[in-house]
Every structure is written in C-alpha cells, then in structure tokens.
Amino acid sequence: MAIRLLRHGSRQPANCEEIGNAGGIQAVVNGMTKHESQVQIQEIGCCALWSLSCNNTKNNKRLREAGGIEASVKAMANNGEHLGIQLQGLQLLSSISYNNKQNSKKVGEVGGIVVIVKGMIKHQDHAGVQESGCCVLGHLLEHEPNSNKIREAGGIEAMVKGMSKHEGNRDVQYEGCCTLRDLSGRDLQTKQKIRAAGGIEAFVKSMTKHSNDHDIQEECFWALRNLLEDDDECKKKMRDKRIREAGGIEAIVKAMCKHLDESDVQEQAAHALGNLAFDNDNKEKIRTAGGIEAVVRGMRRHGKDEDVQKEGFWALRNLSYNNEENKKRIKTAGAVKAVEQAMKEHEDLKRKGEKILDIL
Template sequence: MASRQITQETFDTVVQENITEFEMEPDEAVNEAVQQFESQGVDLSNIIKALPKPAGSDENDRTHEILQTLDSLRKSVDLSALSEMGDHLLHFSEQCKQGMAYRFLAAQKFAYPVVLSAWKLALGDQDLMMKALYAMSSLTDGQPDLLEPVGQQLLVKTLGENVSHAEVTLVGIRIIRHVCLKHEQNRQDLVKSGILPLLTGAMVKHGSDAEVVREACSALKIMTFDDDIRVPFGHAHEHAKMIVMENNGLKVIIETAKGFMNSSSVLSELCSTLARLSVRNEFCQEIVDLGGLNFMVALLADCIDHQEVVKQVLSAVRAIAGNDDVKDAIVNTGGTDLIVLAMNQHISNPQICEQGCAALCMLALRKPENCKVIMEGGGALAALQAMKAHPKEVTVQKQACMLIRNLVSRMRDFSQPILEMGAETLILEAQAAHRDCDDVAKAALRDLGCKVEFRELWTGQKGSLAQ
C-alpha cells in the first residue's frame, strides 16, 4: 500500500527533467514520472498529473493553471476589484472540479483565505456572493479541515440572511455537507451556531425544490454521523435528538416527502435520513404516528424496481423496527411480504439482501407471531437464497444467520423446515469463510438443533495472575 508522499513541485521537476534531459514528449514525460514514483511506493492521489502551463511569455516559467487563476483572484481581492473578481471565482470553481489533486494544491497555496476574503467582499452583491459560495463549495469538497471559526460564522450568517433565496440556500448547505463529512468538530461547532433550524427551515421554505430538499436532508443526515476517526466519541446521538425534539425533524421530512412521490432520488435521501434519526423508541413510534410507515410501505410497493429506493426504505424499516410495537405495525401493514418480494426481485444486489435480512431479523426478534408470518411469506428461503447468491459478502451472511436464529429461537417447530432448505450447509460455509460470522453462525446452528462445538476461551483456572 502506497504511503510515501511527495510535493507537486517534486513531481513537476521530474516531469521537466524527462522533457529536457531525455527529450520526451510531454505526455510521455508525465507517464514516465507516474510510473517512476508509483514503483517507489509513492501515493500520487493528491498530485496533478499534467505538465504545468507557461505563466507568461517565458516558456520556462511554468505553473499549473489553477494557481495562475488563484494568483489573479488574490490580486483582485487585494484591490477590491469586484468586476474582475467574479470571473476569477468562476474559473477557480471550474478548475477545482477537475479533481481532488487540483483542490489540494490550491489549498496548499492558501486558497481558503483568499476565497473567504472574496466572500466577505461580495456580501452586498448577491450575484457575486453566489460565485464566491460556489468557489468555497468546490474548494472544501473533500477538505473539511479548511473551515475555521470565521468561515463558520460567515456561513451561518449567509444562510440566515438569505433564507428566501433558493440558490444561496442550496450552495450554502452544500458547503455545510462538505465541511461536516468526516469532521466532528465542524459538526459540533455548526450545531452550536444554530445550523439545525436553518436546515429544517430550508426544507419547509423550499419544500418544492428537489435540489434544496435533497441537500438539506443529506446535511441533516451527516450531522448524525460518527465518521471522524480522530475523535473517540462524537455527538451523533445528541444531534439526532436535537433534530427531532428541537427542530421537528421527523414531521418536516415526512411532510416534505409527500411532494416528491415521483422523485426516487429525493425519496431515497429522505428515507435514509429517517433511518439515521430513529435512535430512540419514541422516535420510531412518532414516525408511525406521523404516517411515515404507511408512506414507506407504499413507496416500497410503488418503487420496487428502483434499487436505491428499495435499499433506503429497507434500511429505514430496519431502523424503526427497533420498537416492539412498531414491529407489529410493520407486519400488519404487509411489510414482510414486500421485504421478501424486494429481496427476491433484487437477489443479485448484496446491499438489498443485507438490508432485507436485517429488517426481517428485527421484525422476528422477540416476536413469535411475526416469525410465523415471515416463515409463511418465504422470508427464511429468501435469506438462504441471499446466502447462496453472495457467499463472499460477510454482511449478507451475518444478517441471514441472525435472521435464521431469531426465527427458530422461540419457534423450534421451524427448525426442521429451515434445515430442509439447506440452512446447515450454508451456515457452516459462512462460518468457515468469514471470521466475523463465527458467533452468529454458532448461535443459529445451536438453535436449529445442529451439533455445535463451543470452545471455552478461559475458565478462570490454572495459575494465578500474581507473579
């Protein structure tokens, strides 16, 4: 695995040497440099693999175009030349979109304070401010560490003062999404600054704008992530509670969804966010009380051919089934039959198989009557078919084993029919292939009545801890 790093200047120097000393053509020189560094274990993911362009009349004075644009932008900001600044911001945004390596190089050359200054200068001019927002959105994509307190305050201020402007709201929320993904401190700081009511408010104010709704919903969902490996404990649960209890998040999402029944991409995002917010028993029940369950069941039936929608609906059903009363409500609305239908129709999709098995697993937990409905509806057979279809997918194997275990733990009469479907062989294969499946496989085999060898890891005997 590549781990060594080099600077853009080092790469560019080697490319230039290939051209001048070995008389290579530019493309050949770049390819040779790439091969040379990769053979040495150098990570080139943040390196622009292209020959810099001449900065002026001197052919030897070369620099990458994004840095030339940044330099022009910096000069226009220093001179407060607003008419020129707009064009430079647009060009800078387009060049940032060429890839992470371009954004990384720009950030290294202090692009963030330049764009931030341009944003401040543009506050009185909405058209110019939009160009600055687009530039900041492009620059921060994949680089959340760039944001600092002044930028946080400016972001919240801009959104708060432009709640009626759909495009400002859209790009501002996109910046939030970029700076909060994999960055716990930014999430916490922005939540403290009052970003949550701005996000839910945007969904209400612009409830018919698909792009704004999708971005706002995605940003709310990111606030519930725990994806920053630098932080031992995040505030994901607290943020989810705040979205629901202080900002009426569940009602906002469910009401908004009713206006997008023909938009699978928006509905997928809404369902995905509902799943992230189902962190407490009462929240799961509130989703049902607000009509969210009926909406999801209808959505699953109507969009059974749309894989992304199906996956997100199954994920949401799995999440709200953590409430025992909601389990019964899901079964009573015919949810189990639709889950099995979705799994059978998309048996080649491992994510749908995983989420389907997980949802059925939750419905079966501590609910013998639900187990009967799942068995009669073909749930066990669908899970075993998923295991056959995806032998290398540990998550599918694990969830299927857990489902089988839940089906028979309180309904031993189901053991023989499930064994006759070939369950024992499939579970043993999963156990042998995946170390993470060992415990759940043994539990399933034990409750099926199969012979299981349990190994005592420690008995508390033989010797003392004292030296």
C-alpha cells in the same frame, strides 16, 4: 464584481489554492458581511465559497476561521424565500461538513441546523432543496450533539415530508434514507420521533417505489432494523402492525428476490424478518408473502457468508417457533439442508444450527 470574478476563478482547482493563499476567502466573507441586504452578492458569495472549499482541506479551514460558515448561514436565514441562496448555501454547508467534525460542530453552533430545516419546509416542492437538505443534515451528524439539534429543530419531520413529497425522486429518497437510517441507530427519543413522523411508512414506500435500487433497499433495511429494536412490548406490537399494514413485509421479500446476489441485502432483510417474526400475525404474513423461501434462497446463494447464514438462522428460528404451519413450509423449502450446510461451513454457527434443527 470582485466576488463574481473569484467565483469564476475558483472553477479551476489550481486557482482555488492560489485564491485561498492570497486571502480570497476572507475577501468573499467580508463582502458578504458588508452587503448583507444585497441578495445577488449573498448568492454569488455562497457559490464562490463552495467552489473554493470543495475538496480543499486548507480552504475548508480558512473558510471556518474567516467566518464563512456564519456568513452563509446568515445569508440563508435572511433570505428564506430565495431559492438560489438556499440551494447554494445548502451545497456549501454540505461540502464543508462532509467528514469534518470541526465544521459540522460550527454549523450547529451558529444555528445552521434550524436554518436548514426552515429552508426545507419553505421549499417543500423543490426536489433539489430536499435532496441537499437531507444530505447536509446527514453530514452534520459527524458531530454527535447535532443529532439532538436536528431532532429538536424538526429535521426528522422535514425529511420524512420531503421523501413523501418526492417519492419518485431517487436522490431525495436515497439522501433521506441515509440520514434517517443514521439517526435511527442513535437514542430512543430519536427513534420514537422517526416512528411518530411516519418514517416507517416512508421507508416502505421508498423500498416499493425503488425496488430495483440496491442502495435504497440496504439503507431502508438498516433503518427498519434499528426501528424494530425496543424494550416496550406494547409499542413493539404497534410498530410491527404498522410495518405489516404498510406493506413492509411484502417489500422486504420482494427486495430479497430482486437482489438475490447482494449479500448485504440478504443479511439485513433476513434480520428484519427475524425481528418481525416475534409477532404471530407477522409469522403468517411472512409465510404467505414467500418470506421463508426467500430466506432459504439467500442462505443457499451466499453459503460462504457467515453473516447471511447467521441472520438466516435468526429468521428461521423465530418463524418456526410455536408455528407448525411454518415448520412444514420451512422443511419443504429445503431449510434443513441449508442449515446443515451452513453448520459445515461455519464452525461458530454449529450450536445455533442444532437448536433450529431441534425446533424443526
């Protein structure tokens, strides 16, 4: 009853401070610890701790020092089948780990990552669990060593599976894309794990299904950009083929056309096409998908944006290299004029522009 009252009282921000000052957080944790077998107390306790700590720096610290992280992780571990406890626990851990290295570190140290992943696997069909699970794993990356823990706990596979199960759910897709994008920019082992888990296909599906969503497009571009970076030529060819066969090139070009006014989309998309254009089969695919025209349009629309121009140069250079058909198409699309204009606007790009014009 006391925990329930504290939960209700914590709905008012002003009350949260008073409850924290009066030792209310410690009282909730003590109650959860004493009554571990009482499912209702565990659920209400997680909810109360979430309400008390949400957007409250002092209470975040109090919760950590009172053993609240351990209590909530234990509640989730002991009640894996209980949907309510999983949801409340995930929301609590997500809230306290956001931009908080100490709390993120603590969650990892007490086994929270393994518990989170198990909950996601157990409740694969529940979009809320998948969304919150992806979100909290992303927040936990605030503490660098958690990246390895997520990989080793099967977190990458769980997120990819969650995205595949809920293709039409925008929030699941966005949170999954964000966290996997962050992970894709880290070590080689993690990149390989994302690829092996079907991450490339998941990103392409997300881009295709949510083609009007600028944020999802940007996150997917970043992720694919990271995953395209590899020193192993054999693996690179296999990866390029997977992106091509999954419809990734068409998805990228479509996004460029739909989000012409978004400079970040144009920048990331042009870079991705430039990377893919190292492969001869991809050169052909990009041309037939209208990728050359899309790159030139993006450069024209964002003539003042040096990053868009630089990535446009990158794409045009690689698309035109040793490919006469692409050279003709690039000229017809008006690329020469776009490159010349970019050279006038951006002094730093002059030499790169001259090289492209020489190739053409």
